[in-house]
Amino acid sequence: MAVVTFTDLHTEAGLKALESFLSGKTYISGNQITKDDVKVYAAVSAKPSADLYPNASKWYDCVASKLSASFPGKAAGVGISAQAPAAEAVKVFEAAADEDDDDLDLFGDETEEEKKAAEEREQAKASTKKKESGKSSVLMDVKPWDDETDMKKLEEAVRSVEMPGLLWGASKLVPVGYGIKKMTIMLTIVDDLVSVDSLIEERLTVEPINEYVQSCDIVAFNKI
Structure with missing residues (x-):
């Protein structure tokens, strides 16, 4: 018409x-x-x-x-x-x-840069929502090499591990026998950002932390 x-x-x-x-x-x-x-x-x-x-x-x-x-x-x-x-x-x-003879973008049509920026913002929002969608509470046993291991330094070494999605919580020392104590520690993780297995294998039981930590065991793993 x-x-x-x-x-x-x-x-x-x-x-x-x-x-x-x-x-x-x-x-x-x-x-x-x-x-x-x-x-x-x-x-x-x-x-x-x-x-x-x-x-x-x-x-x-x-x-x-x-x-x-x-x-x-x-x-x-x-x-x-x-x-x-x-x-x-x-x-x-x-x-x-x-x-503008070709009549393009006369009324605020998005440029390629604007479209890319908008897509990146949407991806960031989706990523943020995904990362925040799942969290877990983990209880872990951290065992020293022997009764001569400095448990204060062991705890400092463990807590020195920092990564996105990881939050260390309360800890306590628990006797296991023969004068040896283990450290039981709580941590909260964002599931999509932190793998507890990787945390143990790649961070907590390698140098320099393995000077104090002999092994780590997951005692409890609960979704929040």
Whole structure:
């Protein structure tokens, strides 16, 4: 339907025709704002009632938002207000088109950089939600080499291990016989970030911590 068929947009009949035409559409000519939208927008004296004309009201807001965001300082200083005359609105559109002959990105279409940034933000949000979705509480026994092992230094060595998703908790020394004590320690982990097996094999029982730690055993593992 051509834009010229939208007549008397200040009347109820004209707004009803526009409302009917916009059913299922975002803009006059499809999913992209065009000169047709600008002309019709400028011909509407005020925003259509959202109760009476929901399609037209939504379309009006979309066009107003696009124009407001896209033309600050452009078109030789001609601006668009919420109720701009048709001549000024079309002049702004045409002036912008002259500056960009291929009509690309006239209304704030995302650049490749903006799309990439938006995708990265979404991935970061999804990653954060995933990382925070599962946590576990672990009780671990840390055993020294013998009764001469400095248990204070053993604990300091264990707690020196820092990594994303790992939080050390309370600890205590428990006698195991022959003057030897083991350290029982609590830790909380984010499941997607920390593997307890890897923590033990790659951090707690290798140099330099294995100077004090002979072995580690998981006593309890509970999902939080």
